[in-house]
């Protein structure tokens with residue numbers, strides 16, 4: 001009998017609001033100076049009152065509209081009670097019974113709920129004697145998303161997390177960089193032999209990259225099966241992921257909701273979500289950018305391959321550049337395909353060299369280059385050579401090519417002089433060709449390309465050479 005793994009994900013994403021979740025402090029959890037952005041509210045001084053951040057709620061609702069979630073008519077914040085040095089109130093303001101969103105779907109994975117809460121402060125244990133706490137992150141808005149337990153393998157979980165990151169970035173609500181802790185994934189994993197019945201679930205934390213998400217899930221599925229096969233019992237617990245040892249390890253036994261003694265925060269009024277004008281579906285729709293799936297469809301319709309589409313939409317700069325290109329009337333058919341091709345290969349490799357910025361490339365010039373290629377006025381080698389010259393240039397590729405004599409010569413009269421020269425200069429090679437050595441022709445074509453600085457149309461050069469040597 002085989003085991004069926006079941007995985008549900010919990011993802012926290014730091015929202016990029018101007019200020020923190022319940023106070024006016026600047027939202028900058030990466031500030032290097034400790035405790036630069038703190039106030040009595042996020043330090044939990046007695047008598048202070050939290051005020052919910054409208055921008056944070058709006059971001060969650062925008063996300064909800066993008067994934068087709070149901071917005072709660074009524075929502076409230078709860079206190080999640082626990083003691084830890086990084087949680088100064090001894091409770092976290094979170095949401096329990098009435099989250100902002102329920103349902104929805106992303107990359108085929110059904111969502112359970114999405115709620116809003118505040119991030120904790122950061123403990124530092126490596127700064128000399130004792131431990132220190134930096135409260136810059138305390139109170140930063142966190143969106144928590146919970147999926148249904150409908151994932152059955154590590155790869156699907158990883159793909160979901162990647163798509164979520166792309167969506168959060170597209171919506172502009174979070175940078176969602178996992179290495180920087182802006183997006184944190186936890187996986188609930190169980191295995192079971194019995195259809196329709198879940199095994200004991202184990203929660204795995206500290207997953208700081210997509211690679212860790214996939215590796216930890218694969219490890220944990222394997223570990224649980226081995227435990228059961230050896231006649232053991234899987235313990236319900238929270239486990240961490242050790243990236244270096246490539247294994248999960250026991251952290252603590254899992255708390256249950258009962259342990260946290262959730263109750264509605266008496267300091268925060270209930271939120272009548274749908275009747276608040278800033279949160280109306282129409283207002284949100286006005287703020288909705290083009291979503292990844294819409295872009296995929298549009299770019300595929302332009303003739304780009306799915307690999308090219310994924311490269312473009314996951315690269316914000318390239319995506320923005322391509323979006324500008326496609327607004328031009330000429331960017332259809334062959335030109336759109338050429339543009340997709342050059343952007344995802346030659347342009348991106350120039351950007352990766354670190355010496356070029358896409359903002360220095362004029363989309364009009366780039367499209368002119370694509371048009372010259374498509375019309376056979378430039379051959380692809382010359383186009384590749386010209387491309388770097390377009391960055392920061394006020395002169396278009398046609399003018400540059402004309403000035404340097406790089407336009408592809410398809411003019412018979414102009415090429416005939418070159419052909420005559422080659423035949424005269426390379427008598428020995430011509431003789432070899434005439435004696436039946438086919439490779440000699442390629443050498444002569446190469447000479448022609450050299451003489452015209454790569455500007456000749458090679459097919460035409462070959463044809464004319466053959467004719468001249470008959």
Ligand SMILES: [Zn+2]
Pocket residue numbers: 020023024025037038039040041042043139
């Ligand atoms: Zn504050």
